[in-house]
Amino acid sequence: MAISLRKICAAWGVLLVSYVGLCFVLWPFLKLETAPGDWKVAGAGDEVLADFSASASSSSSFPQTCPADSKSGLCSPTERRFFFGLATAPAHVEDNLNDTWLEFARGHNGIFPVRAWQNVPIPEERLRFWTQPEIELDLAKETGITVFRLGIDWGRLVTEEPYNGMDQAVDMEAVERYKVILQAIRSRGMRVMLTLFHHSIPKWALIYGGWTQEKTVGYFTEFTRFAQKHFGEYVDYWITFNEPHIFVLLTHCSGTWPPGGQPSWKESLLCFTPYGHYGKAMAAISEAHKAAYNVLHEGDPKAVVGVAHHVGVIKPYGILDIPVVVFSRWLTEFKWIDDIHKHLDFCGINYYGQEILSSAGLMLVPEEEYSEAGRGVYPDGLYEVLVTFHKRYRRARPSLRYIVTENGFADARDIVRRPYLLEHLLAVNAAIQKGVPVDGYVQWTITDNWEWADGYCPKFGLVDSDRWDNLSRHPRPSYYLYQKVVRSGLILDQQRKEEWNTLQSDMRQGGIRPFCRVSDSHGRMWAESLDVPATRKIADKDWRFGKYKNPGVLEYVLRSFKVIGILLEDLGNWCMGSNPHMSLPPELRTGEL
Structure with missing residues (x-):
């Protein structure tokens, strides 16, 4: 028995040493392009940190004027003038929309999977963008942006499974209403970026399995052909899919x-x-994008077609978490774009921040800053992603352009959002100076809206919407900050210092912010959100672009012991049949702000 026990211990020892060795072997694969030390525009002087009106995405300077696009009277997408935009999506903002999300939010058998929905007024009306689009459009216009991103809801337009073709399944009244909205965008001097699939699948497709079934590819191809025929004259940029791996992961896997x-x-x-749902669905979506790309170019050879791909920088919590991080990056970072990059005119990047992952789950690190939605603040990551993607695809697809199709921060107090906005724009500017062909930046979003299963808890809007006062709008300071940047094309050193100093002053006075993500006593974040947010202190960390510091090796080692402890406790709870302790971690507390 003693010899057998020694053999078992030796075997476990060999496995542990091998695993640790594997972690160090994989460590270099996590490295992305690091932010430069000197990222200022050469010759611009100390006051101007970024000049988007004079810095080109593909050459030394943008044209001060450009030929008018015959459709819009504005600069054509092919002229490469850097643009600023604002983004939204049907499920977030459209009223009179009886979609899968509304059905999901209403719950079943007393279970309500969408948080912060049942406890707010008129949640089903969202932001009334269907009946009152002028409210959002006027707010967008006043910022000075030139590109407005929105979507068309597939299920609203195609109300039943199109067994016998599109003609018998389409709601033509909805088609005409979308035309009115698109015309309203044009009449306000903004170009249209139109998304065909934004996390919302028709009810009739969900019944038979959605993207796990091959016939959905054909249905989406015909939907794209229909959209090009009826809306093509208004559209400057087409986005076929928004973050499909997120949709598939949360729909089919979790x-x-x-x-x-x-x-x-x-x-x-x-x-x-x-052979699983994720693999089948992503393969079908890749096939559907390629077919849609060809359809849009057949209808208009000059069409500008891309996707909006979510990329966050995933980092290990401890040394022993490196393998799970490498796998997660492989699954979410390049795999989909590798499949479709030859069928892209631009690659849209949706970037919100970093995720610190352990083998026990996503971690809420006390020293880091987070949005209300649980995304870690890391402006360097946007630069890293843009430069890394450009290096990966520039030979295989030399003409591929990039657009930041989403970037934003959930912050009801609007205290972190302002420096967050400036630092991420500085990251974009640095990527442009590095030679990445970035054509534009689109902020998420105009007004606080319905954020998927998180409901109305995270506040992503530059504008506050008072749901207790008939959705009255109240622009936040970040709205006017974005307006200044958009209209001038400049980011000034003085602006940067003022916004950062305001945040630091609030932090030193013990400033706290809402936090919407469910966390346990170990600091793990779960997929669930909260009906009423907890509160969290503003982090004492310099996360500004080019100044972020990662933990040292010793910290990563110590964290690994913590993860081992969490996993052992989880194993014990599982063996005992008990639920894990779900009390809040020390850095979170309940209560009013």
Whole structure:
């Protein structure tokens, strides 16, 4: 027995040493392009940190004037003048929309999977963009932006499964209403960036399995052809899919998005294989994008077609978490774009920040700053992503351009959002100076809206919407800051210092902010959100672009012991059949701001 025990211990020792060795071998694969030490525009002087009106995405300077696009009277997308924009999506803002999200939010058998929805007034009206689009459009116009990103809801337009073609399944009244909205965008001097699929699948497609079934590819191709025929004259930029790997992961693998429901252990085990729901759905979506790309170019050879790809910088919490981070990056970073890059005119990047991942789950690190939605603040990451993507695809697809199709910060107090905005624009400017062909930046979003399963808890808007006062709008300071940047094309050193000093002053006075993500006593963040936000102190960390410092090796080692402890406790809870302790971590507390 003693010899057998020694053999078992030795075997475990060999496995542990091998695993640690694997972690160090994989460490270099996590490295992205680091932010430059000197990122100022050469010759611009100390006052101007970025000049988007004079810095080119593909050459030394933008034209001060450009030929008018015959459709809009504005500069054509092909002229490469850097643009600023604002973004939204149907499920976030459209009223009179009886979609899968509304059905999901209303709950079933007393279970309500969408948080901060049942406890707010008129949640189903969202932002009334369908009946009152002029409110959002006027707010957008006043900032001075030249590109407005929105979507068309597939299920609103195609109300039943089109067995016998599109003509018999389409609601033509909805088609005409979308035309009115698109015309309203044009009449306000803004170009249109139109998304065809933004996390909302028709009810009839969800019934038979959605993107896990091949026939959805054909249906989406015909939907694209229909959209090009009826809306093409208004559209400057087409986005076929928005963050499909996020949609597939949360819909098919975790069940936290419509239709909900926990997948079986077998489905969970196979999900990320070619035979699982994730593998099947992503393969179908890749095929659907390629078909849609060809359809749009057949209808208009000058069409500008891309996707909006979510990329966050995933970092390990401890040394022993490196393998799970490498796998997560492989799954979410390049895999989809590798499949479709030859069918892209631009690659849209949706960037919100970093995620610190352990083998026990996502971690809420006390020293880091987070948005209300649980995204870690890391402006350097936007630069890293843009430069890394450009290096990866510039030979295989030399003409590929980039657009930051989403970047924003959930912050009801609007105290972190302002420096967040400036620092991320500085990251974009630095990427342009590095030679990355970035054509524009689109801020998410105009007004606080319905944020998927998080409901109305995270406040992403530059404008506050008072749901207790008939959705009255109240622009925040960040709205006027973005307006200044958009209209001038400049980011000034003085602006940067003022916004950062305001944040630091608030932090030194013990400033706290809302936080919407469910966390446990170990500091793990879960997929669930909160009906009423907890509060969290503003972090004492310099996360500005080019100044962020990662922890040292010793800290990563110490964190690994913490993760081992969490996993052992989880194993004990599982063996005992008890639920893990779900009290708030020390850095969060309940209560009013």
